[in-house]
Amino acid sequence: MSHFPIVSTGDHVTRQVLSDHPDLMVVAFRFEASGAIGALHDHPHVQSTYVESGRFRFTLGDTEHEFGPGDSFVIPSGQTHGCVCLTPGMLVDSFTPRRDDFL
Template sequence: MMTAFPVIPTGPDVTRQVLADAPDLMVVAFRFAKAGAAGAMHQHPHLQATYVASGRFRFTIGDSVTEVGPGDSFIIPSETPHGVVCLDPGQLIDSFTPRRDDFL
């Protein structure tokens, strides 16, 4: 059965929408409407894979800073501090294992 999840504002010009979930995996779209929109530094116990669907972003992951664009993908290890700043509006698709129950 397909479930339609709401679009949730997470900060100025940033939204989150769960696309699919199961106890062991969750897929989430983050949309950034303007350059300068950000995802604050944070960490969590979940392993995260991120795919850049569109836009350009500057990620800080641990002590590393890198810019990514459409088609790029990478892994953020569990408990690693990370955050993002949007350089050009776009969308990130994140997968988390296990599921982020705090997003439901």
């Protein structure tokens, strides 16, 4: 179990770092209600997202995609992205290098 705190990132959304190393970080994002939003943003880190549970509509650059349990995808460095929760669930994100702003 992670020793990192659970942090609110918006209405019905929390984040918890699961593990970290300067080269890699794994983070769980829990969406507790349909309509919860992961705001559009970008960062210099490469991100891999795995949908552990729930259903989400992601904006990835200029396109939208729906993802559900077992789906995964990679977001390149600098690409604008965000999501809307369609069915409550959890995303597991990996970042390289580590997101120091999450510590």
